Amino acid sequence: MNQILQDVQVYGMGFLDASLTVLCITILTIFLSWIFGLLAALGKLSSVKFFRAIARFYIWFIRGTPALIQVFIVYFGVPQFGIHFSPFFAGVVALALNSGAYVAEIIRSGLNAIPRSQMESAFALGMSQRVVMIRIILPQVFRIILPPLTNEAISALKNTSLLSTITVIDITLYAQTIISATFRPFEFYIAASLIYLLLTTVLTELAARIERSHEKYH
16 A cells, blocks of 8 residues: 555656546547537538548548558658657647548438438428538538447547557557566556556546536427
């Protein structure tokens, strides 16, 4: 017990800083992935062949390659074209691009789940396309896609551990740094896993409250 208290005192602030870094990366990743995902979903559903082709290639490539390779492409590959990213920014971009492909399929499936007759009926009542999307379609789509979006957000949070490979001081890299100095891998990998578990639990509970709130008012 004394050893645990000592470890918390010595390493607690470092784990806190690393956790804040993970949270910042996760929030930015989720926000950007929704933008990328929405654009890709609309592109895949577009009547313009060029947009469909770009969206399909993006989704196909991202879903068919490992996230770690995508991180390396953004951090090590893109600078060869004269574009240089910091490890933090490269990690956010790579994870957002990765998550965006899955978000695109989630949004597309949500849109496809809404019967087309609803939109046609709304148009027949004289509603504009904007009003139909905001008041009829999107609330239903949001309710459908919230659970899979939550799962994808959790995956994005856990994927932040990949950024330790490009020197982002996240929870994983901080734990590895301590382990290299103390030679106590079991304790500190367990500590890192518990922090990730806490963060994912909070994220899941937050999404559950949003879902309950949405159901209450709709």
